[in-house]
Amino acid sequence: MSPISTRRHGDVLIVLSNNPPVNALGHAVREGLVAAIEQAEADDAVKAVVILCQGSTFFAGADITEFGKPMQLPMLPQVVDRIEACTKPVVAAIHGTAFGGGLEVALASHYRVAVPSAKLGVPEVKLGLLPGAGGTQRLPRAAGVRKALEMATSGSPISAKEAYACGLVDRLIEGDLEQHAVAYAEEVRDVRPIPITSARDDKLEEARANPALFDDFRKEQARKFRGFDAPEANVKAIEAAIAKPYAEGVQDERRLFMELMSGTQAKAQQYFFFAERKASKIEGLPEGTQPRAINKVGVIGAGTMGGGISMNFLSAGIPVTIVEQQQDALDRGTGIIRKNYQATAAKGRMTEAQVDQAMALLTPSLSLDDLADCDLIIEAVFENMDVKKEVFGKLDAIAKPGAILASNTSYLNVDEIAAATSRPQDVLGLHFFSPANIMKLLEVVRGAKTAPDVLVTAMQLAKRIRKVAVVAGVCFGFIGNRMLIPRQTEANKLLLEGATPEQIDRVHVEFGMPMGPFQMADLAGIDIGWHRDPTRVETIRDALCAIDRWGQKKGAGFYDYDDKRRPSPSPKVQEIIDDFRSQAGITPRDIDDQEIVERTLYSMVNEAAKILDEGMAQRASDIDVVWIYGYGWPVYRGGPMFWADTEGLDTIVEGLQRQQERMGDDFTLSPLLARKAEAGEKFTR
Ligand code: 3HC
Numbered sequence: 029m030s031p032i033s034t035r036r037h038g039d040v041l042i043v044l045s046n047n048p049p050v051n052a053l054g055h056a057v058r059e060g061l062v063a064a065i066e067q068a069e070a071d072d073a074v075k076a077v078v079i080l081c082q083g084s085t086f087f088a089g090a091d092i093t094e095f096g097k098p099m100q101l102p103m104l105p106q107v108v109d110r111i112e113a114c115t116k117p118v119v120a121a122i123h124g125t126a127f128g129g130g131l132e133v134a135l136a137s138h139y140r141v142a143v144p145s146a147k148l149g150v151p152e153v154k155l156g157l158l159p160g161a162g163g164t165q166r167l168p169r170a171a172g173v174r175k176a177l178e179m180a181t182s183g184s185p186i187s188a189k190e191a192y193a194c195g196l197v198d199r200l201i202e203g204d205l206e207q208h209a210v211a212y213a214e215e216v217r218d219v220r221p222i223p224i225t226s227a228r229d230d231k232l233e234e235a236r237a238n239p240a241l242f243d244d245f246r247k248e249q250a251r252k253f254r255g256f257d258a259p260e261a262n263v264k265a266i267e268a269a270i271a272k273p274y275a276e277g278v279q280d281e282r283r284l285f286m287e288l289m290s291g292t293q294a295k296a297q298q299y300f301f302f303a304e305r306k307a308s309k310i311e312g313l314p315e316g317t318q319p320r321a322i323n324k325v326g327v328i329g330a331g332t333m334g335g336g337i338s339m340n341f342l343s344a345g346i347p348v349t350i351v352e353q354q355q356d357a358l359d360r361g362t363g364i365i366r367k368n369y370q371a372t373a374a375k376g377r378m379t380e381a382q383v384d385q386a387m388a389l390l391t392p393s394l395s396l397d398d399l400a401d402c403d404l405i406i407e408a409v410f411e412n413m414d415v416k417k418e419v420f421g422k423l424d425a426i427a428k429p430g431a432i433l434a435s436n437t438s439y440l441n442v443d444e445i446a447a448a449t450s451r452p453q454d455v456l457g458l459h460f461f462s463p464a465n466i467m468k469l470l471e472v473v474r475g476a477k478t479a480p481d482v483l484v485t486a487m488q489l490a491k492r493i494r495k496v497a498v499v500a501g502v503c504f505g506f507i508g509n510r511m512l513i514p515r516q517t518e519a520n521k522l523l524l525e526g527a528t529p530e531q532i533d534r535v536h537v538e539f540g541m542p543m544g545p546f547q548m549a550d551l552a553g554i555d556i557g558w559h560r561d562p563t564r565v566e567t568i569r570d571a572l573c574a575i576d577r578w579g580q581k582k583g584a585g586f587y588d589y590d591d592k593r594r595p596s597p598s599p600k601v602q603e604i605i606d607d608f609r610s611q612a613g614i615t616p617r618d619i620d621d622q623e624i625v626e627r628t629l630y631s632m633v634n635e636a637a638k639i640l641d642e643g644m645a646q647r648a649s650d651i652d653v654v655w656i657y658g659y660g661w662p663v664y665r666g667g668p669m670f671w672a673d674t675e676g677l678d679t680i681v682e683g684l685q686r687q688q689e690r691m692g693d694d695f696t697l698s699p700l701l702a703r704k705a706e707a708g709e710k711f712t713r
Pocket residue numbers: 049050052085088089090091092093104125127128129130132151152155157158159160161163302305306
């Protein structure tokens with residue numbers, strides 16, 4: 029049965045799509061739309077058309093699962109052209125999300141009406157693409173050039189209200205969408221000529237008078253666009269809309285679209301779209317496992333992490349009790365939470381009333397006893413096993429039956445922590461990333477005894493607080509931090525062998541990471557986990573810590589920082605490196621960038637393969653989600669596992685073997701990686 033049906037309402041033909049879950053514009057939908065437009069034209073009694081979608085949303089875009097397969101006609105560009113060419117006025121009635129191809133259908137329609145809660149956007153750039161069904165040509169004509177540039181290159185949607193303000197939507201509908209859309213169609217049924225977006229030029233005039241607008245925009249956005257192909261292609265396509273007649277502009281759009289579609293970046297970004305959605309699925313749980321109710325949360329520790337963790341729940345309207353040992357630490361922690369909210373309000377992204385609302389949900393306390401009525405308690409105290417065990421032992425006596433007890437530990441053994449309680453089935457790791465109120469990743473650490481419903485609760489709760497959760501097993505550093513270890517080990521050795529922090533960091537930044545290993549150390553604080561004995565200097569890091577070079581917070585670390593926190597290479601650090609080198613009897617050599625890639629990035633892939641092999645990650649794509657959302661791995665490379673597949677696993681193995689001698693005992697080749705390379709297999713496809 030076709031997902032497109034029609035029904036008459038007076039002389040208006042309602043074209044209704046029913047293609048759950050998101051009304052993606054798959055082949056049957058495209059075919060049905062063309063047939064419906066033809067039906068409307070053929071029937072003299074029909075005077076106007078309304079396109080409407082059933083379910084939670086208007087068309088949310090092309091059907092991404094069809095990408096990479098042979099396209100069945102009609103293609104979307106033909107469908108939207110057919111809609112625009114309809115001899116009777118067509119009204120798009122929008123609710124939910126009119127995204128990508130969905131917005132292109134709306135743009136080809138002669139009128140657009142929307143409910144105020146609707147969102148309109150062209151997220152193609154996030155899939156490494158551009159709107160390929162006339163969107164880059166019609167959007168600037170309907171919404172203005174600047175708006176089109178912003179929407180197409182960010183992929184972020186705008187609200188129906190914003191769309192109304194810029195002319196993209198003709199009317200906001202309060203009340204029943206179908207009924208009001210039909211009434212609107214009645215109003216415009218006799219208006220001639222029918223307004224055709226592709227024939228409009230009025231909103232292009234301003235940009236035509238100021239063609240420098242495009243280069244200004246490129247400069248302004250350069251940092252965000254760095255490394256990505258798709259944003260520039262979007263800008264070029266919109267530029268063509270200004271510089272060329274519509275018919276030529278769409279040809280440019282098609283050519284640019286095909287170029288992107290055949291590239292690696294689009295494949296990586298589309299792979300990641302599905303990887304993210306797969307991550308929330310847990311293998312091997314009993315069917316129908318129900319989550320526990322979470323209405324109140326406790327957080328222990330109001331330091332760097334405890335504060336940020338609390339904000340996630342407060343922002344989602346969930347009350348939090350936060351516990352510290354001393355009043356001053358408690359005041360400091362809650363003060364920072366308020367300051368963070370106020371900074372958000374100052375940027376206009378929150379109202380003062382919302383700040384007060386969030387803060388009213390927070391109860392500061394100096395007693396663990398106040399956590400007795402919490403459904404979930406998250407511990408974020410010092411990274412020390414004895415301290416954590418003591419806290420969990422106390423919690424065991426305080427928490428109500430069925431409460432979930434979580435640790436935010438970065439590295440420690442969650443099973444050992446769980447064993448400090450009489451209820452290990454209720455214990456798991458919830459590893460947030462810093463800053464915890466901002467970073468999207470949540471590693472859900474599944475202990476040996478963690479109950480299925482505890483895991484299901486954690487995954488569901490992650491969605492509620494807008495995090496992307498990935499399940500990890502119990503091992504040192506779980507998925508993300510464990511992969512940092514070989515990278516840091518090799519980076520440190522490379523320093524001794526002749527590389528500089530600047531060179532190693534540059535290779536990582538050119539690869540697309542937001543920062544390299546030494547920049548990251550300076551940002552996080554070199555002193556984290558340091559033994560705090562300035563007389564015990566065994567490593568370069570010990571030497572830096574001993575002279576107070578703890579990173580950005582001290583104005584000095586692997587780099588020197590000026591008062592605006594701008595880094596520069598440090599002669600002092602070079603001196604320390606030189607000292608260690610001569611003590612170790614190493615003669616420095618020139619190290620090429622490829623060696624840095626092989627020893628720091630290939631060795632991460634090797635560690636990831638071990639993680640997968642040991643079952644510490646459920647699937648290769650989960651590892652990619654961890655590194656993209658937790659550490660800023662460039663999404664256009666699809667994450668470490670997808671990237672390894674792109675490089676070729678035999679290339680990775682060859683590179684690692686080439687470096688084996690230099691990496692020494694720190695390195696053993698993952699048997700899984702070796703097997704897959706040998707068999708010509710991939711991790712992710
Ligand atoms: N094609 C195929 N499947 C899609 C899809 C699409 N465009 N969008 C979503 N889905 C699937 C998801 O994979 C998921 O499947 P699952 O249940 O099997 O895991 C299901 O629909 C529900 O999706 P979400 O879990 O993401 O549901 P949400 O309610 O959280 O979000 C949404 C809904 C906002 C529509 C979100 O899914 C989304 O942003 N989708 C992608 C939109 C997009 O990128 N559109 C542009 C496509 S490219 C294009 O149009 C090219 C054209 O210019 C030629």
